[in-house]
Amino acid sequence: MLLEIKDLKTVFKTEKGEVTSVDGVSIQVGKGETIGIVGESGCGKSVTSLSVMRLLGKNGRIKEGEVRFMGKDLAKLSESELRQMRGGEMAMIFQEPMTSLNPVFTVGNQLVEAIRLHSDLKGKAMEEYAIEMLKKVGIPRPDAIMKSFPHALSGGMRQRVMIAMALSCKPKLLIADEPTTALDVTIQAQILNLMKGLREEIGASIMLITHDLGVIAEMADKVVVMYAGQVVEETDVYTLFENPLHPYTQGLMKSIPHLHNDTGDTLESIPGAVPPLTNMPAGCRFHDRCAFASEKCQLDAPVFKPVTEGHSVRCWKAQEPEVWQLEPREEEAV
């Protein structure tokens, strides 16, 4: 395993006390594997990835669990060891490339800085390598772009620069947090194609965080579905789309308006909203939005366990289908 997250619990200090934003998450990423993490806002998918990078700010901390990357426990590394690893063996790209590029330095400055810190190249060679990276991510006129400032580039170009920077040090793991969400669809298609090409070339593992099931279907080998700080379902991408077991996953699938086959008159939706972190429901965290919930779901929190080889789920109904009433209860008015 390249990356092994085990029972991760990440908390943040707030005015209202400590809130748990990631609660017992375990994820494994193998070599060369692309793992998709999907969920809605506040489900903890971004905090999980920031915990791996240890970029939690001064209010956040990993309270329990461990994150092992290439055998090392990241929680025990010093700040300087971490800095060496970030951007080196492990790189990250974010949703909004403008905020992660420094507006007062040229693209070239920033690329060369990353290369200087994480490689043995010197002088002119660094610059040549930076231009080569820009070419690789499909940037036209790379020599001119090296001298440009980030504000002069379009959103798609900035994201390409970020990808060039992230990949310049040949990371073993690339964490991509909603890398295409801020981009237009035609640009998104370009960036996804680019990521696929580079994945094959460099052989890096990718942890892809997104709310878009279309992007997941396009890119991921394995998928982790998160809800309210926990993993609720995990399996390979084909099984997830063909046989989703958690009612939340099923609801998500049904609520996307489909482009190519007609969705008919009403779109299915999941009633209610995601519970706030400060006020998690007892029992299963999804029970008050779930059409199948019973009394057991209100009282006992289900555990996350495999139902078949390679398909795990956190749901009583999915784990014990034979004892469960399979008819959904009448949907309450939303």
Added chain:
Amino acid sequence: MTEAITTTTAAEPLLRVQGLKTYYPIRRGLLSRTVGNVKAVDDITLELYPGETLGLVGESGCGKSTIGRSIIRLENPTDGSIWFDGEDITKHSISDLRSVRPKMQMIFQDPFSSLNPRMRVGELLAEPMRVHGIVPDGELEKRIDWLLDMVGIPRSYKQRFPHEFSGGQRQRIGIARAISLNPKLIVCDEPVSALDVSIQAQILNLLKDLQKELGLTYLFIAHGLGAVKYISNRIAVMYLGKVVEIGTKEEIFANPRHPYTQALLNAYPVPEPRKRGQQRIVLQGDVPSPANPPSGCRFHTRCPFAQAICKEIEPQLEGGEHASACHYPLAAT
């Protein structure tokens, strides 16, 4: 060109936009001289019939939001005319607009920034109705209860402030405000783009139900094709300030004629992993700047099928009910 876009409905259009242009001047220098224009909307002709939903799609900067804002007259059009409900409102002054505004309302992408954070929900809903004298003061409470029922917010939440609501609930409040004045037309500007997937479906269903119940007409602006397909009767596809294709949603999705429409449909990742990698026409490059659009067909710089003529002559929107602006429209499949 107007004839080109008539539908089968014999009714008079509720809204007719003819040759609409909205330009933003680019000013430079000490004297802020106008050195050019950003042609956000450049010669658009559209009709909207009572009870229908026209979806307006396109990527950022294509001018779709500017059209919506120009129709509501939040922007002043540079040229062209806007007929609404039998009246030419293009030259209406602010005070003339007061009588028209209740009939045309808008729902915004971010409901939080459009709700006053210091007002309770009850007051937020009462204010526009009081301003426009929709119901006598004595009946305001009853009407507010009705509005909350319509959008699925418990009546007891009247005393709460906007920050106490989730994104989906805030959008419901925005919708309640829009329908409170008995509008005929609602311009929905990306009403679900900021919401989570499971909540988007709730809001789309609500908009559809309200349309049926209140006989509303929608101009639905979005970049997400899925939502547009679900809610629209007809769809207009925009690129760089122009409508490049318009038709019924069935036609647009089954037989796109403009290469841009096809590329747009193709660019969406399909939520079916077995179909991955099967597509697709990936467009190269970025959208050009609307301040300096390409000559001829504006799409020619990115079009995989562009010929010499595309650089020279601008294609017109032609083809009757399913019209496209392309010299070499794609054949039906």
